[in-house]
Amino acid sequence: MSETTARTATTASAAVSPGGVVAESATPRGRRARIALRAVQVLLALFFATASALPKLIAHSTALEPFEEMGWGSMGMYAIGLLELAGAIGLLVPVLQSAAATGLAALMVGAFVTQITVFDGEHAATPLILLIPLVLIAWARRSHNADLLTLLRRRP
Secondary structure, rough: HHHHHHHHHHHOOEOOOOOOOHHHHHHHHHHHHHHHHHHHHHHHHHHHHHHHHHHOOOOEEEEHHHHHOOOHHHHHHHHHHHHHHHHHHHHOHHHHOOOOHHHHHHHHHHHHHHHOOOOOOOOOOHHHHHHHHEEEEEHOOHHHHHHHHHHHHHOO
16 A cells, blocks of 8 residues: 555544644544543542542541641642642633643642652552543643633633
């Protein structure tokens, strides 16, 4: 098969976006990958909203004690809780997906460093486990960053 024929066959099995960019997600495999990634996003959003942000925002004792031990107090706990809730919501909004995943990944890097330095690595694996799918989402949804910049640059 010649290079031209191979390129034509590849283009025929993929959708071409209005900008002329070939979108591989038109294939069954690409569609399954998009659905799986979306499912991971929903699961992460549920985790960050309910298991991580909610205890901080309602000042549950299991969330408050570590922040007191770090010396951040309740204000630090509420701030982190709000950031996690905002990230969880952002994971569900198409134009914010990559930015939200990047922000949550940055929070997980901070959580890892905190676990290592303050808590002697007691639960250091948790932020690393969450970091992997967040980085994947940020990379896979990076095309939405241009849309976000366009929205932000609009003048009312």
